[in-house]
Amino acid sequence: MILLKNANVLDVDRGVFYQASILMKDGMIADIFTGNAPYEVSKVIDAKEKWVIPGLIDMHVHIKESFAPIFVAGGITTVRNTGGNVLELKGLMTAPDDSMTPRVFSADRVIDGPPGLWGETSPWNINVENSEVVIGEVKRQVEAGADFIKVYGWLSRDLMEKVVQEASHHNKEVSYDLIHSTEVNALDAAEIGVKWNEHASGIIQAMYPNWSMKAEKSIWDEVDWTIPDLEKITAVCKQLLSHGVVICPTMVLFDQMNRLKDYWNPDNDLVKKVYENKSLVGQWARLSQYEEALKQMGMQSVLNKAIAKVYFDLGGTVVAGTDTPAGVWTFPGMALHREMELFVEAGFSELDAIRAATCVPARAIKREDLGVIKAGAKADMILLSKNPLEDIKYTREIELVIKGGKVLTQAEIIQSVPSEEESQRLMEEFVNSFEELMVAKSK
Numbered sequence: 012m013i014l015l016k017n018a019n020v021l022d023v024d025r026g027v028f029y030q031a032s033i034l035m036k037d038g039m040i041a042d043i044f045t046g047n048a049p050y051e052v053s054k055v056i057d058a059k060e061k062w063v064i065p066g067l068i069d070m071h072v073h074i075k076e077s078f079a080p081i082f083v084a085g086g087i088t089t090v091r092n093t094g095g096n097v098l099e100l101k102g103l104m105t106a107p108d109d110s111m112t113p114r115v116f117s118a119d120r121v122i123d124g125p126p127g128l129w130g131e132t133s134p135w136n137i138n139v140e141n142s143e144v145v146i147g148e149v150k151r152q153v154e155a156g157a158d159f160i161k162v163y164g165w166l167s168r169d170l171m172e173k174v175v176q177e178a179s180h181h182n183k184e185v186s187y188d189l190i191h192s193t194e195v196n197a198l199d200a201a202e203i204g205v206k207w208n209e210h211a212s213g214i215i216q217a218m219y220p221n222w223s224m225k226a227e228k229s230i231w232d233e234v235d236w237t238i239p240d241l242e243k244i245t246a247v248c249k250q251l252l253s254h255g256v257v258i259c260p261t262m263v264l265f266d267q268m269n270r271l272k273d274y275w276n277p278d279n280d281l282v283k284k285v286y287e288n289k290s291l292v293g294q295w296a297r298l299s300q301y302e303e304a305l306k307q308m309g310m311q312s313v314l315n316k317a318i319a320k321v322y323f324d325l326g327g328t329v330v331a332g333t334d335t336p337a338g339v340w341t342f343p344g345m346a347l348h349r350e351m352e353l354f355v356e357a358g359f360s361e362l363d364a365i366r367a368a369t370c371v372p373a374r375a376i377k378r379e380d381l382g383v384i385k386a387g388a389k390a391d392m393i394l395l396s397k398n399p400l401e402d403i404k405y406t407r408e409i410e411l412v413i414k415g416g417k418v419l420t421q422a423e424i425i426q427s428v429p430s431e432e433e434s435q436r437l438m439e440e441f442v443n444s445f446e447e448l449m450v451a452k453s454k
Contacts, residue, residue: 012036013418014048018058019398020384021065023370026362028062028398035390038108038416042386056418061410062398065369065382066391069113069347070259071209071332077434078288078336078343079103079112084281084424085344086406088391088414089381091332091372092117093186093209094161096134097152098448099441104156108389108415111427116159116376118186119152122174123163128191134445139166142173149177158376160185162205164192164213171195172203179204189213190308193223198247201254208251210334211260211318215311218243224307236310239317248322257375259332260319262312262353263346267339269309271302274340277407281344284425290434295339305339316357323359328375331368348407361403390416 015033020043022029034042034050042050066088074082074092082090090113092100103115120135122145127138139145149160160178162171162185175185186207187200197213208214215222218240221230251258267274276282286292298305323329331354333346347368354364373382380388392413397405412419429437 012041012050012052013054013056013416014050014052015056015058015063015392015394015413016048018061018063018394020063021365021400023065023362023366023383028400033063033384033390033392035413035416038390040384040386040388040390043384054418056394056411058394062395062405063384063392064365064395064399064406065384066389066393066412066414067347067368067406068331068372068382069333069335069368070330070372070375071261072335072343073337074100074103074113074115074117074335074343075434076103076112076429076437077431078285078291078428080424080427081281081284081344082113082335083111083344083412083414083419084284084421085348086393086409086412087113087344087347088389088412089114089116089373091376093188093332093334094118094121094135096120096441096445097156098445099134099438101156102437109417111414111419111424114381114391117157118159118161119155119157121161121163121188122148122166124165124167124170126165128163128165134442136163139170142170145170145173146177149174149181149183153178153181153183157183159183159207162187164189164195166195168195168199168203171200171205175204187213189216191224192216193225196220197256198250201251201256204254206255206257208256208258209261209332210264211258211315211322214244214247214251214318215314217247231307237313239314241317241321244314244318244321245325248318248325248327251322252325252327257328257330258319258322259330260315261332261334261350262316262319262357263341263350264334264338265309265312265315266349266353267309267341268305269312271299271305271309271339275349276340277342277345277349279345279407280421280425282342284428285342285344289431291336294336298339308338316353319354320358323363328371329367330372330375331364345407348404351403351406355403361400364403365399365406 189212196216369382394411
């Protein structure tokens with residue numbers, strides 16, 4: 012048993028820090044108490060004048076083995092992978108609670124309509140044109156171990172509805188990305204039962220029916236991108252609220268593209284480790300050359316933040332996510348800290364920004380044992396040197412990360428990041444095994 016002694020512990024529900032000691036046993040929080048310890052323990056950590064918050068949850072990532080530990084080094088102990096391949100992520104999804112990689116909830120490959128936003132069908136996406144293929148693909152994903160289903164905006168409304176119907180037969184929820192949609196908006200998707208709105212997408216299309224990413228410049232000019240129309244936003248958000256939609260705005264995705272050459276770039280050991288990932292940094296560098304396209308995405312940043320705040324004020328569920336490593340310079344392990352800063356810039360309190368990355372997402376995925384510090388919860392915590400309710404930037408002042416009851420320094424976690432050669436080998440093994448699997452299923 013491990014004792015975290017005399018800490019300032021955040022009760023996310025009451026919104027206050029209180030002084031207590033935390034007993035951890037078998038990866039769980041066994042007890043929280045004040046006064047002398049009534050237990051014999053194997054290790055005591057003096058947390059006097061330190062602040063302890065729950066392990067963070069990033070609700071929108073696209074994780075890979077090559078940078079998975081860096082999330083944990085940043086205090087992110089759980090992630091929701093919104094599109095990928097569960098066969099590729101099997102090692103991460105089945106890792107022990109105390110591993111140096113985050114707990115992973117994942118969708119399988121995204122279901123899109125032709126020609127596919129990300130190109131032809133691959134291990135990471137599938138383009139469908141009929142109900143039979145939709146039903147078969149949802150069944151395959153469920154059997155493969157997907158926690159939820161992800162659809163893209165080029166899928167027709169009829170086929171999106173088929174996805175929702177088939178997923179519901181297997182008790183799976185559906186998530187959508189409608190950024191590039193021209194036919195289906197956020198209200199359409201909500202009406203057919205898609206619960207999860209990624210990027211607060213499809214809302215601008217619902218506000219301005221003639222607008223899409225493909226619209227002519229004259230249509231773009233009809234939208235005031237700097238002063239959001241709160242009346243229009245409120246009207247759409249009220250309808251989404253009636254359907255119980257969860258919004259994950261991924262503010263940092265839009266903010267980094269909007270800033271582009273002046274992107275948020277903290278100087279710390281985690282970011283330095285990310286820069287060692289030549290494949291990832293090369294991807295961002297190549298994308299950064301498409302300035303006009305990135306600016307088109309980035310100019311939506313102000314509306315994106317306004318939508319999140321209006322929906323929250325109406326009583327809607329808003330969760331923090333980053334889309335790491337999509338877009339440009341969305342640093343694993345650090346982008347979520349920037350996301351919380353942007354929540355505060357959008358008008359959320361520091362407490363509500365932290366809640367959006369802890370207890371709120373945990374409850375949205377029906378995991379009451381995550382995102383909180385209480386007896387019976389997973390022992391996922393971050394030990395901070397400063398009080399984050401005074402300044403949200405203090406969530407970055409990490410002294411220790413506790414994952415599944417294992418106490419870790421950032422340096423220890425960073426050392427576990429696999430080499431580029433090992434990551435490439437794992438990727439090749441996955442691609443070969445997935446192709447063999449699909450060939451076998453087609454026979």
